[in-house]
Amino acid sequence: MKIGLNSxxxxxxxxxxxxxxLVEKYDGxxxxxxxxxxxxxxxxxxxxxxxTFNDIFSxxxxxxxxxxxxxxxxxxxxxxYDHKDRLEEKGLFGNVHEDLMxxxxxxxxxxYIIADNSDHSVLRTVKxxxxxxxxxxxxxxxxxxxxxxxxxxxxKYHSSSLTRFEFEKNVxxxxxxxxxxxxxxxxxTRKITAETTFSPFxxxxxxxxxxxxxxxxxxxxxENYVISTSPERFMKIENSILTSSPxxxxxxxxxxxxxxxYNLETLLNSKKELAELAMIVDLIRNDMNKICTxxxxxxxxxxxxxxxxxHLYSDISGRLRTSSFSEITRxxxxxxxxxxxxxxxxxxxxxxxxKTGRGLYTGNFGYxxxxxxxxxxxxxxxxxxxKGSISFNAGGGITLLSDPESEFIETVHKAKNICxxxxxxxxxxxxxxxxx
Amino acid sequence: MKILLLDNYDSFTYNLKAQLERxxxxxxxxxxxNRDASVFGQELDCLVVSPGPMTWRETxxxxxxxxxxxxxxxxxxxxxxxxxxxxAGYYGLKVDRISNPVHGSAVEIxxxxxxxxxxxPVTFTAARYNSLGIVSIGPxxxxxxxxxxxxxxxxxxxxxxxxxxxxxxxxxxxxTESFLTNSGDGLISNFMELYCEDRS
Numbered sequence: 001m002k003i004g005l006n007s008x009x010x011x012x013x014x015x016x017x018x019x020x021x022l023v024e025k026y027d028g029x030x031x032x033x034x035x036x037x038x039x040x041x042x043x044x045x046x047x048x049x050x051x052t053f054n055d056i057f058s059x060x061x062x063x064x065x066x067x068x069x070x071x072x073x074x075x076x077x078x079x080x081y082d083h084k085d086r087l088e089e090k091g092l093f094g095n096v097h098e099d100l101m102x103x104x105x106x107x108x109x110x111x112y113i114i115a116d117n118s119d120h121s122v123l124r125t126v127k128x129x130x131x132x133x134x135x136x137x138x139x140x141x142x143x144x145x146x147x148x149x150x151x152x153x154x155x156k157y158h159s160s161s162l163t164r165f166e167f168e169k170n171v172x173x174x175x176x177x178x179x180x181x182x183x184x185x186x187x188x189t190r191k192i193t194a195e196t197t198f199s200p201f202x203x204x205x206x207x208x209x210x211x212x213x214x215x216x217x218x219x220x221x222x223e224n225y226v227i228s229t230s231p232e233r234f235m236k237i238e239n240s241i242l243t244s245s246p247x248x249x250x251x252x253x254x255x256x257x258x259x260x261x262y263n264l265e266t267l268l269n270s271k272k273e274l275a276e277l278a279m280i281v282d283l284i285r286n287d288m289n290k291i292c293t294x295x296x297x298x299x300x301x302x303x304x305x306x307x308x309x310x311h312l313y314s315d316i317s318g319r320l321r322t323s324s325f326s327e328i329t330r331x332x333x334x335x336x337x338x339x340x341x342x343x344x345x346x347x348x349x350x351x352x353x354x355k356t357g358r359g360l361y362t363g364n365f366g367y368x369x370x371x372x373x374x375x376x377x378x379x380x381x382x383x384x385x386x387k388g389s390i391s392f393n394a395g396g397g398i399t400l401l402s403d404p405e406s407e408f409i410e411t412v413h414k415a416k417n418i419c420x421x422x423x424x425x426x427x428x429x430x431x432x433x434x435x436x
Numbered sequence: 437m438k439i440l441l442l443d444n445y446d447s448f449t450y451n452l453k454a455q456l457e458r459x460x461x462x463x464x465x466x467x468x469x470n471r472d473a474s475v476f477g478q479e480l481d482c483l484v485v486s487p488g489p490m491t492w493r494e495t496x497x498x499x500x501x502x503x504x505x506x507x508x509x510x511x512x513x514x515x516x517x518x519x520x521x522x523x524a525g526y527y528g529l530k531v532d533r534i535s536n537p538v539h540g541s542a543v544e545i546x547x548x549x550x551x552x553x554x555x556x557p558v559t560f561t562a563a564r565y566n567s568l569g570i571v572s573i574g575p576x577x578x579x580x581x582x583x584x585x586x587x588x589x590x591x592x593x594x595x596x597x598x599x600x601x602x603x604x605x606x607x608x609x610x611x612t613e614s615f616l617t618n619s620g621d622g623l624i625s626n627f628m629e630l631y632c633e634d635r636s
């Protein structure tokens with residue numbers, strides 16, 4: 001199947017309310033950037049899905065058939081963390097799957113809209129020429145929608161997949177696994193579920209404003225919504241250069257400049273955080289060496305400044321030896337920063353300790369262009385919504401130097417950003433930490 | 437030369453593969469996982485054993501391969517981390533939990549000036565990723581059970597490398613392939629030159 005495209009630039013003033021409204025009206029997917037520098041980055045929106053791929057191999061052949069010079073997106077979609085067992089040797093992982101949303105869903109959209117943050121008066125639009133029948137969007141009406149009224153709402157806490165006791169016990173277990181030589185590090189998370197009366201549209205706007213977001217997502221597929229406020233890049237491919245930017249290490253920001261600087265310096269001198277980042281850098285180098293030449297650590301460490309936290313990360317790049325999406329994904333998936341090291345053993349231990357699947361959480365969401373360029377995030381700090389039910393995870397990397405209590409409290413702090421954006425209070429024993 | 441790189445389901449194996457390709461010019465490096473029985477029929481001039489999770493006894497087909505082919509055919513063997521621990525364990529040294537586990541940090545290492553360390557500074561830094569290691573080696577002991585101890589961690593005196601006194605077997609406890617290790621390529625090149633030259 002060969003798909004063509006027609007692109008044009010339109011003078012239309014836009015804001016995020018418009019982009020998110022289009023997601024809502026046309027079952028769309030919006031990849032957004034909303035950092036403190038409001039002119040930085042661009043937003044990519046696909047509306048009116050006309051084709052769906054639920055496995056990466058048929059997607060692969062479709063991408064190959066349609067390769068061209070165009071930099072415009074061809075598909076937008078995700079791979080769930082739980083898909084890991086389908087991409088590895090059989091028998092290594094258990095049958096842990098959370099079936100709420102499709103594990104792999106890549107959609108081709110009738111229209112792609114690119115909105116540059118540097119110019120809020122112009123949109124670039126692409127309409128695909130599709131060689132089959134589909135229900136088309138009326139081109140004159142695309143932008144004629146008023147934003148949904150914000151009615152407010154409330155959220156009610158339901159549960160955490162691990163109690164505080166269980167979480168702290170699991171931190172101890174991971175430390176035992178480290179001492180016995182099984183792993184060096186594992187990422188332990190817990191899932192928080194709740195009910196909300198907020199509309200997904202309003203949730204998306206509130207979450208967008210909750211932080212500086214480089215790799216944000218607001219996507220709708222039927223009754224399922226993904227709202228991601230991820231700061232982390234899983235992989236970017238530009239002209240056959242692959243870059244991955246794992247994050248490890250977190251310190252709180254402060255309104256007091258002196259404290260803020262002190263926190264940053266403490267982070268930059270933390271042996272624990274630097275070691276954690278170093279091992280993930282070595283792991284990502286490994287994964288990239290499977291499919292790349294000239295693998296290089298570009299910078300180590302780099303400081304990321306978000307509204308409420310500092311992070312450390314690193315850029316690792318390499319020159320791709322393959323253009324096959326499935327091959328690239330199999331080499332890198334799942335991300336090292338959200339699984340552990342060595343990765344396979346760490347994922348097995350995560351299955352044992354987290355008890356439930358992660359679903360899409362810590363999977364990847366992104367787009368692939370006609371020309372083979374792509375960009376994918378790691379779905380952390382991400383909310384999933386289905387008919388008023390919401391869920392999100394919070395967690396952290398556990399090393400030998402981890403303290404169970406502080407690791408648990410860190411999950412409370414990490415959840416806090418989402419919680420306050422959606423007016424949710426974690427009930428039960430965590431509560432005392434939230435009010436501290 | 438054909439190098440077989442046995443992968444203990446590790447996450448650093450392909451860094452080692454890239455390093456071997458850099459440092460053994462023109463060699464063909466094949467990666468096989470440690471459950472893969474096809475290794476017994478594999479044509480090989482050198483076996484490199486990756487780091488990996490768990491203990492030296494939990495390394496799949498490695499022991500059988502070592503007994504059936506590596507020792508009788510005197511095939512050069514290089515073990516990194518778990519791969520070194522296998523060598524130690526196989527020759528009867530005690531491998532157990534150590535008192536100073538380190539994961540993802542570089543430590544200072546001092547070597548004895550031997551041939552494996554040609555052109556490597558006497559003190560160099562290398563990444564450690566281990567909770568287990570060779571234990572119960574008193575200070576001043578330079579060899580045991582036919583294995584020579586050729587480098588030590590500066591801070592603790594722990595053994596950081598082994599060389600077999602008669603057979604072409606060596607191992608490093610630290611990670612030559614880590615981006616935190618300064619002299620990794622030099623060490624691998626030395627191993628290839630010393631043990632594999634006549635095979636290439």
